[in-house]
Amino acid sequence: MLFLSAAPGCAAKTPPAHQPVSPLSPTGEAFKIMQMSGGSDGESHLEIVSLPRTGGEAGRSVQSRLYATDVEIGDSLPGAFIDWHGVSTPRLLIVLSGELEIGLGDGSKHVMRKGDVVLAADVTGRGHTSRTIGTEPVRILTVRLPKENSLAPKLNSCPAGVPEAECVSAQLQKNAEAAAAR
Numbered sequence: 001m002l003f004l005s006a007a008p009g010c011a012a013k014t015p016p017a018h019q020p021v022s023p024l025s026p027t028g029e030a031f032k033i034m035q036m037s038g039g040s041d042g043e044s045h046l047e048i049v050s051l052p053r054t055g056g057e058a059g060r061s062v063q064s065r066l067y068a069t070d071v072e073i074g075d076s077l078p079g080a081f082i083d084w085h086g087v088s089t090p091r092l093l094i095v096l097s098g099e100l101e102i103g104l105g106d107g108s109k110h111v112m113r114k115g116d117v118v119l120a121a122d123v124t125g126r127g128h129t130s131r132t133i134g135t136e137p138v139r140i141l142t143v144r145l146p147k148e149n150s151l152a153p154k155l156n157s158c159p160a161g162v163p164e165a166e167c168v169s170a171q172l173q174k175n176a177e178a179a180a181a182r
Contacts, residue, residue: 041125044105049151071143085127098114101131102128103131
């Protein structure tokens with residue numbers, strides 16, 4: 001989860017415990033994440049966005065499937081700092097370990113921890129800063145999305161070129177049907 005931490009000129013707003021940005025709602029209608037995007041003022045801002053729902057069972061699970069162009073995994077040592085930068089294409093940033101502090105133009109700082117997902121879509125404006133904080137390296141999985149229609153849902157779970165009968169979803173369906181028949 002991203003939260004505001006103490007920054008010069010900003011009031012600190014720290015939740016009592018680390019909670020996910022969007023716990024599954026009882027109706028399971030949407031998967032929500034934080035999005036960082038460039039505003040008309042040239043600065044990046046945070047907002048909560050809903051990812052398109054492409055599967056799952058209402059009240060039990062939510063599934064969002066998107067098109068991706070490539071995936072990267074990277075490590076940064078404590079204290080590593082990247083000054084103002086935006087992204088060339090939208091991407092999901094998923095923290096696997098460590099803590100990453102994101103700075104925005106309004107002076108606020110937002111901390112990402114293990115399990116957090118943020119959509120970095122600040123392709124315009126000054127962007128944001130990034131700093132590895134804490135005592136352990138940060139490991140981030142970056143899933144780059146298409147530049148255009150980056151949140152367009154991918155309705156079929158099969159990778160391009162794989163017959164539907166060979167997809168994991170078809171195998172799971174067969175397993176569920178066999179279990180129900182017992």
